[in-house]
Amino acid sequence: MPIDQERRSACLGPEGSVAHVTRVLSMISGRWKLPILFRLFAEPTMRTSRLLRDIPDLSQKVLTQHLRELERDGLVARRDFGRQPPHVEYGLTDAGASLMPVLLSMREFSRLHAADVPGAPD
Missing domain, CATH: 1.10.10.10 (Winged helix-like DNA-binding domain superfamily/Winged helix DNA-binding domain)
Incomplete structure (x- = not known):
């Protein structure tokens, strides 16, 4: 996997930063x-x-x-x-x-x- 693809996946992939932060935000939303x-x-x-x-x-x-x-x-x-x-x-x-x-x-x-x-x- 090319380096740019790895970086993108680390941020945007299903186990990336965005997914984890979104999960926490949904836990505290309300x-x-x-x-x-x-x-x-x-x-x-x-x-x-x-x-x-x-x-x-x-x-x-x-x-x-x-x-x-x-x-x-x-x-x-x-x-x-x-x-x-x-x-x-x-x-x-x-x-x-x-x-x-x-x-x-x-x-x-x-x-x-x-x-x-x-x-x-x-």
Whole structure:
């Protein structure tokens, strides 16, 4: 395979950079997924009732949906204590915790370049 073809494949192929970054972006896409991840980063374990209190305008239905998706993608773990009344807590998995420095770097990038983008938050 020619060198240019190898480079192109490393970026654009099915196992290339674009595919991997796109996969991560799809894992965190959704209006409430980032707020959920950041809250679980700030507090290691939380119950759904606390997440609902801490994230204004988030509905129980959407919270449950996003938590299931984050769990399916391996970013969040659900711990069921098997009690009555039900006691369930959520926390970041090792994979979720390892994603946080990337998200914090993105936040810093935004802060550093906010002046370059019209309408960006200060």
